[in-house]
Amino acid sequence: MSEPVSDPMGSSPSPQPDLGRDRLPTLFEVLSRRTLPPVDLFSFYIYMRDQQRSVDYLDFWLDVAQHMSLCRHYVRELRRSVLVGTPELDKGSKRSSAILEGLGDMHHPAAGPSMYATEKERGVDAQLSSFLREERADNHDSPQSSNDRRDRPSPNVGSARDVTTDSNSPAHTVARNDIRASAEKILYTYLMPNAEREITLPGSITADVTTAIEEFGRDDPEVFDVAKDYVFQAMERDAFPGFLRMKALGNLIPPTLIMRLILGLVSMFGGFWAAFILIFLNESRRTRLWLVLPFTVGVYCLASYQYSLDPILALFGASEYTPFNFSRVREAYVRRMLARRALTVLAVTVLIDAALCVLFILVPGKRL
Structure with a gap:
C-alpha cells in the first residue's frame, strides 16, 4: 500500500490510491480515500444515500473522522508553538506539556476503526486524547486570558465536509472551542433521542457518549471510539458487500x-x-x-x-x-x-x- 503524502503546511496527509492493488478494496480503504471510481468514497456515499437509505451512518463516520482531524490539527499547532519557543499552552500543567512534546507530528492516515490501527497509531491517539482531557481540566481550574485564541471559535466550525477531498484537515487556525463545538454537533445531530439524523446504536453506547460529553465535558476523539467502531462494523457487514456487488461486479x-x-x-x-x-x-x-x-x-x-x-x-x-x-x-x-x-x-x-x-x-x- 502506498504511503500517504504529508502536507508541507502540517495538515493531515492525503492518502494516495493504491494503483497496484490486485484485489477488491476493503471498507477501510474506501473510507480512507485510497480507492478510485467506481469503488471510491463518493460512489459509496451515493450508494448509502440512494440504495441503502442509511447515509446518516456514513455521515456520522465522516464527521467523527473530521473531529479527529480537527483535534490533530489543533494539537499540531500547539506543538509547533511549543517547539519554536512561544508556547500557548498553560504552563501550569507540566504533565500536559510533557504529553504535548511527546506526541510527534501525528502524520499517520486519517482516523480508522480501532481494530485496524497499529500499536503506534493507537498510542499516539491515546496520548492526543489524554492531552485534550488534561488541557480541558486545566482550563476549568484556571482563568483564561482575554487574548487566548483557543477560546475563540473559528468562523468555519461546523462547515460541511466534502467526501470528494483527500484531506479532512481544516485550512484555518483551530480554536479550542472548535473541538468542543464539533463534539457537541456530533452528539446532538446523531446520538441524542429524536435528533435530526439520529442513528440506531445500542443504548449503552449512546448513554456513555452522552454522559462523557455533557457531564464530564469531554471532547477528545476517544469519546466516540466505541460508537465509531460499531458503525464501521455495521456498514462493513450490512452495506459494503452489496456496494461491491453493484460497483465491482x-x-x-x-x-x-x-x-x-x-x-x-x-x-x-x-x-x-x-x-x-x-x-x-x-x-x-x-x-x-x-x-x-x-x-x-x-x-x-x-x-x-x-x-x-x-x-x-x-x-x-x-x-x-x-x-x-x-x-x-x-x-x-x-x-x-x-x-x-x-x-x-x-x-x-x-x-x-x-x-x-x-x-x-x-x-x-x-x-x-
Whole structure:
C-alpha cells in the first residue's frame, strides 16, 4: 500500500490510491480515500444515500473522522508553538506539556476503526486524547486570558465536509472551542433521542457518549471510539458487500435495471408474438429475419438485468452512479473484472439470441 503524502503546511496527509492493488478494496480503504471510481468514497456515499437509505451512518463516520482531524490539527499547532519557543499552552500543567512534546507530528492516515490501527497509531491517539482531557481540566481550574485564541471559535466550525477531498484537515487556525463545538454537533445531530439524523446504536453506547460529553465535558476523539467502531462494523457487514456487488461486479443501478427488465420483457413478448404470426402466415424466411431485432434487444436487456451489467458500457470502461450519469472505471482490478464479465455476458447473449433466431426463422411455416 502506498504511503500517504504529508502536507508541507502540517495538515493531515492525503492518502494516495493504491494503483497496484490486485484485489477488491476493503471498507477501510474506501473510507480512507485510497480507492478510485467506481469503488471510491463518493460512489459509496451515493450508494448509502440512494440504495441503502442509511447515509446518516456514513455521515456520522465522516464527521467523527473530521473531529479527529480537527483535534490533530489543533494539537499540531500547539506543538509547533511549543517547539519554536512561544508556547500557548498553560504552563501550569507540566504533565500536559510533557504529553504535548511527546506526541510527534501525528502524520499517520486519517482516523480508522480501532481494530485496524497499529500499536503506534493507537498510542499516539491515546496520548492526543489524554492531552485534550488534561488541557480541558486545566482550563476549568484556571482563568483564561482575554487574548487566548483557543477560546475563540473559528468562523468555519461546523462547515460541511466534502467526501470528494483527500484531506479532512481544516485550512484555518483551530480554536479550542472548535473541538468542543464539533463534539457537541456530533452528539446532538446523531446520538441524542429524536435528533435530526439520529442513528440506531445500542443504548449503552449512546448513554456513555452522552454522559462523557455533557457531564464530564469531554471532547477528545476517544469519546466516540466505541460508537465509531460499531458503525464501521455495521456498514462493513450490512452495506459494503452489496456496494461491491453493484460497483465491482456490475455497472448499472437498480432504477436502470428495472427499466431494462421492462424493456426486455416487452421486446421478448413482441418477438414471440411476431414470430408466431409470421410462421402461421407462412411468411418467407427473409421476412422473418426481422425477428433478430426484438430478440436481440430483449435478450440483451434481460441479460443486463440478470448480471447487473451492460457489457458494451463495461468494455468502454463506464459505470453508472446515478440514472444515465456515468463515470470512468479507474480502479484497475475492477476494470479487468468488469471486462471479463462483459465478455461472458456478451457470449451468453449471442448464444441465446442466435438460438431463438435460428429456431423461429428456419422452422417451416404453415398458414392457418
